[in-house]
Amino acid sequence: MLENIQLIDLLKISLDAGKEILQVYANDFDVESKEDQSPLTLADKKSHETIVKGLSSLYPDIPVLSEEGKSIPYDTRKEWDYLWLVDPLDGTKEFIKRNGEFTVNIALIEEGKPVVGMIYAPVLDTAYFAKKDIGSFKLENVSTVEVQDDLALVNVSVRLPLEIKKEKVSVVASRSHLSPETEEYINQIKEKYGEIEITSAGSSLKLCLVAEGKADVYPRFAPTMEWDTAAGQAIVERSDGVVLNIETGVNLTYNKENLLNSWFIAKRNFNI
Numbered sequence: 001m002l003e004n005i006q007l008i009d010l011l012k013i014s015l016d017a018g019k020e021i022l023q024v025y026a027n028d029f030d031v032e033s034k035e036d037q038s039p040l041t042l043a044d045k046k047s048h049e050t051i052v053k054g055l056s057s058l059y060p061d062i063p064v065l066s067e068e069g070k071s072i073p074y075d076t077r078k079e080w081d082y083l084w085l086v087d088p089l090d091g092t093k094e095f096i097k098r099n100g101e102f103t104v105n106i107a108l109i110e111e112g113k114p115v116v117g118m119i120y121a122p123v124l125d126t127a128y129f130a131k132k133d134i135g136s137f138k139l140e141n142v143s144t145v146e147v148q149d150d151l152a153l154v155n156v157s158v159r160l161p162l163e164i165k166k167e168k169v170s171v172v173a174s175r176s177h178l179s180p181e182t183e184e185y186i187n188q189i190k191e192k193y194g195e196i197e198i199t200s201a202g203s204s205l206k207l208c209l210v211a212e213g214k215a216d217v218y219p220r221f222a223p224t225m226e227w228d229t230a231a232g233q234a235i236v237e238r239s240d241g242v243v244l245n246i247e248t249g250v251n252l253t254y255n256k257e258n259l260l261n262s263w264f265i266a267k268r269n270f271n272i
Helices: 007-025 042-058 092-097 150-155 180-193 205-212 226-237
Strands: 031-033 039-041 064-066 082-090 103-110 113-121 126-131 135-140 158-160 170-174 197-201 217-220 242-245 264-267
Touching: 007 042, 007 103, 007 113, 007 126, 007 150, 039 042, 039 092, 042 064, 042 082, 042 103, 064 226, 082 092, 082 226, 103 226, 113 205, 113 226, 126 205, 126 226, 135 150, 135 205, 170 180, 170 205, 180 217, 197 205, 205 217, 205 226, 205 264, 226 242, 226 264
Parallel strands: 064 082, 170 197, 170 217
Antiparallel strands: 031 039, 082 103, 103 113, 113 126, 126 135, 135 158, 217 264, 242 264
16 A cells, blocks of 8 residues: 555645645635634635545545544544545644744554655745655755656655754744643753753644754643644654654554544654
8 A cells, every 4th residue: 555655646735735725825814713612714624625635536545534524433443554644734823823834734544653744834835745664855945846756756855854963952842832731841851951942833843843853852742633743743753753652652643532642742862
């Protein structure tokens, strides 16, 4: 199955979804509330429709589990060996604030583990992607790049992590969801390492910063759902990082009965 998945296909689908999002972004838009009171816009819906249509057309045998289509019973889902986990607009709060820090997230899950990840930031026109046994990559100015296959895509992209020299421990935290527990953890890092660098970012871009090596650690002691993290975890893991459940100390797993993630720490070469 995995050998049949083409990263170029996922990139094109993400670009199409990004175009739908930007059309809404460029105009006034209404904001609704989901059941959990988190925001929902027309951009979420249009992106969802674009991604599901694209994935279902190219990979009809792989089911799609999305934030905008999450009502599939676990009795059905538990029989799936493979599934797509999709967040059509990760960072809706950032979208509403118009700060550009929102993404399209697509991940392939194999028996509970993320083995392919594609994250596209439409305003930044930057993609991060990874595939098991191939690695993690970053591509800027995506919409100007013309490639036709995965080999060409990899060749025009930068392999992650980047070679970055840092004098201080770098922590990335949520721009919209910084909990007291997260602040306490960051203070523990300060006590151990002294002065640290703290960066705020929205959506799955925080995981991408860990994958790049620009951030050493991303603590998330606040609620996230599986579709928020799956693509980013695939990218972090293929760049030699980890995304650990703080209760068990093992990497987050997916397609659980409860789609809510545990609190987690994404990191690379870092102990606290």
